[in-house]
Amino acid sequence: MSTKMKAAVLHAPRDVRVDDVDVPSISDPNDVLIKVEMSAICGTDLHPYEGRIEIEGGVVLGHEFLGTVVDAGEAVGLVEPGDRAVASCVVNCGHCWTCRRGDPGRCVGSRIFGLGIALGDLAGAQAEYVVVPNADLTLRKLPEEIRSSDEDLLFVGDIMTTGYEAVRRAIQPGDVVAIVGAGPVGLCAAMSAIALGASATIVVDKIASRLKEAERLGAIPINADEADPVDVVLELTGWRGANVVIDAVGHESALVSACNLLAAGGTLSVPGVYMEESVNIPFGDLWLKGVKIVTGVANIVNYMDEVIQLTEAGKLSPAGIISHRMGLSEAPEAYRMFEAHEATKIVLDPSR
Ligand SMILES: [Zn+2]
Ligand SMILES: [Zn+2]
Structure with missing residues (x-):
């Protein structure tokens, strides 16, 4: 060598x-x-x-x-x-x-x-x-x-498992899951929601190519430049909102959108990275809805085995x-x- x-x-x-x-x-x-x-x-x-x-x-x-x-x-x-x-x-x-x-x-x-x-x-x-x-x-x-394939398993150590955990620790079977941001982690979250039993998986972004990929995976794409995601999600859910909303962006505007999409009693899951001391979100609204918030650096090592098994089973x-x-x-x-x-x-x- x-x-x-x-x-x-x-x-x-x-x-x-x-x-x-x-x-x-x-x-x-x-x-x-x-x-x-x-x-x-x-x-x-x-x-x-x-x-x-x-x-x-x-x-x-x-x-x-x-x-x-x-x-x-x-x-x-x-x-x-x-x-x-x-x-x-x-x-x-x-x-x-x-x-x-x-x-x-x-x-x-x-x-x-x-x-x-x-x-x-x-x-x-x-x-x-x-x-x-x-x-x-x-x-x-x-x-x-x-x-x-090797290319599927490559992402076990980072984006796939980050997206998976964001859904895994928030979802219950049959939940409607909305994902704000169709970057790599958002797309991995969409795959995970489908694999983990979401009744509908909605992906919000503004970039057409990313939304196309989300649709290919089986998610419902919403282009935020063309329609108000809140209106679309409310309509899709009988005016309830999504049970689980994932902020896969890590920016205040995405977090505010995520809050607005949530159903009462829902879970806000935030794998996006925040370095700011504070962000301006509608906290009174979250309080009224009684939501749960899960966030932080992903517990990658806890979920790598599950992700490998689901990948090998063709579900991710x-x-x-x-x-x-x-x-x-x-x-x-x-x-x-x-x-x-x-x-x-x-x-x-x-x-x-
Ligand atoms: Zn990384
Ligand atoms: Zn330690």
């Missing part, structure tokens, strides 16, 4: 280069070294790319990946060299108070691949190799004979979200396209 590898390295905002860097090696008995076969660009990668989160120069980007195990520390029991695996984008400690309570999204020791020192100093996976810490908790071994197939497949060597162009909304989802192949 060569001691150098190619990696997508962020030098400064909007300055991604494909550099030769040292191949990482395992240093802890719980580590695993993965040879990366596929690595996606995620909306979260745009935070450092656009300079909205400041990270030190020289960070290898990427946290949504799958590949083959090439080395495993002596304490690792789940996988051995030759096994194929997918990783959670967040590495949890597994033994803090919130992890022990089954709520690893709140883990105080959480680290994320490829987002710099402030988020745990883990090199990212838009590279030929990546080290995965705490592998028994972070990784899931893939079946030897995959019935779905997020590969349809992929709009571009490019070589790792094209990473600078891929980031430019992704930022310019010329691509919904880009998957990079480190072998080219």
Whole structure:
């Protein structure tokens, strides 16, 4: 094995280069070294790319990946060299108070691949190799004979499971589910709602191509530029509103729309990312409706097994979200396209 590898390295905002860097090696008995076969660009990668989160120069980007195990520390029991695996984008400690309570999204020791020192100093996976810490908790071994596809299973560690959890912890069988935002997480939430027994799944956005994808998945699309989503949802639900509303955007205007779509006694689920100290929402209305709110960083490791099983059963197939497949060597162009909304989802192949 060569001691150098190619990696997508962020030098400064909007300055991604494909550099030769040292191949990482395992240093802890719980580590695993993965040879990366596929690595996606995620909306979260745009935070450092656009300079909205400041990270030190020289960070290898990427946290949504799958590949083959090439080395495993002596304490690792789940996988051995030759096994194929997918990783959670967040590495949890597994033994803090919130992890022990089954709520690893709140883990105080959480680290994320490829987002710099402030988020745990883990090199990212838009590279030929990546080290995965705490592998028994972070990784899931893939079946030897995959019935779905690698491209479907790639998203288990991030967007698919984030969308799934947003629905899973809010839905009851027969619920009407409305999703505000048809980006990758919104589309994954739509697939999940259908798989988990929604009686109707409604997706609100303003971009026609995204709404078309939502419709292809079996959801009812609403273009917010053409119709008032509140009117359409009320009409579809006998003037009740949706039992579950997902804000898959992470912006005040989306959150307000989500509140307005909710039925009395419904659940507002917010996987969208909020860094603001406060947002202006119609709280009196939520109080009157008696709604429940679920939110926060997704508990990825809790739901990866369910998502793999449903994917293998053909009930979740997020590969349809992929709009571009490019070589790792094209990473600078891929980031430019992704930022310019010329691509919904880009998957990079480190072998080219
Ligand atoms: Zn991500
Ligand atoms: Zn923890």
